Amino acid sequence: MKDKILITNIQRFSLHDGPGIRTTVFCKGCSLRCPWCANPENLEPQPEQYVKGGKQGTYGRFVTCEELYGEVIKDALFYRQRGQGTGLEALPGGVTWSGGEALLQADRLEPLFQKLREAGVHQCVETCLFVPPDKLAIAMEYLDLFYVDIKILDKERCKSILHGELELYLTNVKALFVAQKPVVFRVPVIGGYTDGEENVEAIIDLIRQHRPLKVELIKEHNLGQSKYISLGKKPPELHTVTDEFMESYKEKILDRPDIPTEVCKV
Numbered sequence: 001m002k003d004k005i006l007i008t009n010i011q012r013f014s015l016h017d018g019p020g021i022r023t024t025v026f027c028k029g030c031s032l033r034c035p036w037c038a039n040p041e042n043l044e045p046q047p048e049q050y051v052k053g054g055k056q057g058t059y060g061r062f063v064t065c066e067e068l069y070g071e072v073i074k075d076a077l078f079y080r081q082r083g084q085g086t087g088l089e090a091l092p093g094g095v096t097w098s099g100g101e102a103l104l105q106a107d108r109l110e111p112l113f114q115k116l117r118e119a120g121v122h123q124c125v126e127t128c129l130f131v132p133p134d135k136l137a138i139a140m141e142y143l144d145l146f147y148v149d150i151k152i153l154d155k156e157r158c159k160s161i162l163h164g165e166l167e168l169y170l171t172n173v174k175a176l177f178v179a180q181k182p183v184v185f186r187v188p189v190i191g192g193y194t195d196g197e198e199n200v201e202a203i204i205d206l207i208r209q210h211r212p213l214k215v216e217l218i219k220e221h222n223l224g225q226s227k228y229i230s231l232g233k234k235p236p237e238l239h240t241v242t243d244e245f246m247e248s249y250k251e252k253i254l255d256r257p258d259i260p261t262e263v264c265k266v
């Protein structure tokens with residue numbers, strides 16, 4: 001299994017994982033443990049048994065680069081369509097690497113990143129960016145657009161709540177902007193976890209230090225409940241923030257009007 005990629009799903013015709021029509025590949029394995037995670041089946045870096053509706057199954061399967069290339073290139077015709085307008089909307093569709101944290105498998109994905117680049121397929125990644133810098137460097141060589149989460153920017157809370165090292169994240173954010181890579185920041189706004197005043201101010205500071213193409217403030221709901229249950233885990237109970245809070249958050253960021261900011265609900 002050394003060179004194979006562990007995935008849980010290939011989602012075709014996706015309209016919410018980047019520009020245009022995309023094929024999203026969900027890779028399995030993540031170093032964080034966000035209490036609000038909507039994809040609990042993508043956390044452990046090995047296949048897992050589940051029980052759903054009395055039936056057993058497995059989350060995760062190993063695929064070769066060739067198999068995965070064959071799957072995603074089937075949708076190549078759709079990737080060429082571009083939306084109206086300028087900026088992100090005008091970009092073509094393509095492949096989005098998601099998870100879990102796809103970049104943890106960047107060394108195994110590298111031949112595929114390269115092959116898709118040579119085929120002219122636009123590639124995005126949705127990443128928490130808590131990954132070794134050498135794996136990020138592989139992605140930076142081939143991928144076209146980075147959707148980067150901003151979650152908790154206090155070192156202690158980052159460690160205790162997310163199980164992540166904040167310094168690693170900040171080093172990786174800096175590397176992306178120094179290399180002038182196109183970045184969209186995604187901010188999950190979760191009551192009791194990411195919506196505290198100090199965290200909001202720190203997030204706005206980080207956004208203003210850089211030049212992202214866009215900021216998406218994500219109002220999360222209790223997603224992935226059935227997947228938690230299928231794994232024998234208790235689903236998280238989240239406190240959703242109000243629409244008014246989301247709008248005032250957006251207004252604060254828009255104090256710097258050159259950063260387009262949108263409130264999104266998932």
Ligand code: SF4
Nearest residue numbers: 030032034037100128
């Ligand atoms: S980074 Fe994403 S996949 Fe990983 S635990 Fe957090 S929400 Fe889940």
